[in-house]
Amino acid sequence: MKKLNKKLLIGTGVAFSLLFSPFSQAFAEEPTTGERKQVDNVAHRGAAGYAPENTIASFGLAVDMKADYIEIDVQRSKDGELVVIHDTTVDRTTDGKGKVGDLTLEQLRSLDAGSWKGEEFAGEPIPTFEEILDRYHGKVGILIELKAPELYPGIEEQVAEALSERNLDKPQNEKIILQSFNFDSMKKMDELLPHVPVGVLTSNRALTTKAALKEISTYAEWFNPSYGIVTEDVVNEVHSQGMQIGSWTVRSQEAADFLFDMKVDAIITDYPDYVDPRNE
Ligand code: G3P
Numbered sequence: 001m002k003k004l005n006k007k008l009l010i011g012t013g014v015a016f017s018l019l020f021s022p023f024s025q026a027f028a029e030e031p032t033t034g035e036r037k038q039v040d041n042v043a044h045r046g047a048a049g050y051a052p053e054n055t056i057a058s059f060g061l062a063v064d065m066k067a068d069y070i071e072i073d074v075q076r077s078k079d080g081e082l083v084v085i086h087d088t089t090v091d092r093t094t095d096g097k098g099k100v101g102d103l104t105l106e107q108l109r110s111l112d113a114g115s116w117k118g119e120e121f122a123g124e125p126i127p128t129f130e131e132i133l134d135r136y137h138g139k140v141g142i143l144i145e146l147k148a149p150e151l152y153p154g155i156e157e158q159v160a161e162a163l164s165e166r167n168l169d170k171p172q173n174e175k176i177i178l179q180s181f182n183f184d185s186m187k188k189m190d191e192l193l194p195h196v197p198v199g200v201l202t203s204n205r206a207l208t209t210k211a212a213l214k215e216i217s218t219y220a221e222w223f224n225p226s227y228g229i230v231t232e233d234v235v236n237e238v239h240s241q242g243m244q245i246g247s248w249t250v251r252s253q254e255a256a257d258f259l260f261d262m263k264v265d266a267i268i269t270d271y272p273d274y275v276d277p278r279n280e
């Protein structure tokens with residue numbers, strides 16, 4: 001029943017916004033050859049093709065480039081603070097070394113997370129999760145990935161609390177979506193925040209069967225596969241199970257064009273400008 005209500009509320013929100021949108025006429029008519037549906041343009045780790053991933057520089061650029069969402073990776077410091085970084089170590093994207101979970105917030109914040117991408121980004125810090133919520137909610141959608149949540153017991157409750165404190169746990173509230181490769185973590189998030197859409201991430205073709213998608217649809221609103229396993233049949237089956245599909249990671253115009261042709265609902269891209277020109 002809870003699941004039904006969640007789907008209904010989200011669906012009602014979509015229908016309501018379509019009714020009053022300039023696209024309502026287009027949706028009411030039969031699409032003609034060559035027409036493109038609108039897709040959500042999701043800036044992967046920010047505009048990570050142009051600026052250091054998961055930093056304010058990257059998220060700010062994504063907003064300037066008119067992305068619909070920023071995608072962020074959330075982990076936890078040794079002293080329990082939620083931080084935004086992709087790898088489970090700081091080695092690749094900062095001037096430090098070690099596991100994220102072995103370093104305190106102060107140690108993490110002292111690192112340079114920008115220089116590896118270019119000297120003009122020197123000194124960019126690792127953001128905190130709450131800093132990103134406060135800076136961007138209401139300005140741009142936020143696709144929140146719980147990265148390796150199995151390393152951080154209780155991180156689901158912490159994320160839920162940070163969202164609830166900001167009233168971001170309401171239906172259709174300011175475009176917040178949760179996602180993870182860890183499906184159990186997303187089942188938990190669905191129970192903790194029944195009105196916030198959740199998604200599952202995978203590159204596993206075996207999870208694109210009707211039976212697998214049906215099971216996933218009992219708790220998820222989004223099925224988010226790597227684009228290598230996207231086909232028209234997969235997109236249709238995801239839709240027939242009442243879910244939406246967002247695919248990653250676009251790093252070429254060809255990949256963006258392929259996903260437009262597949263009629264996915266969201267394109268997750270390092271280059272928001274590869275999506276925009278065709279997204280009218
Ligand atoms: O949003 C999809 C994408 O972020 C999943 O892969 O490794 O970039 O976090 P990854």
Ligand code: CA
Nearest residue numbers: 071072073145
């Ligand atoms: Ca991610």
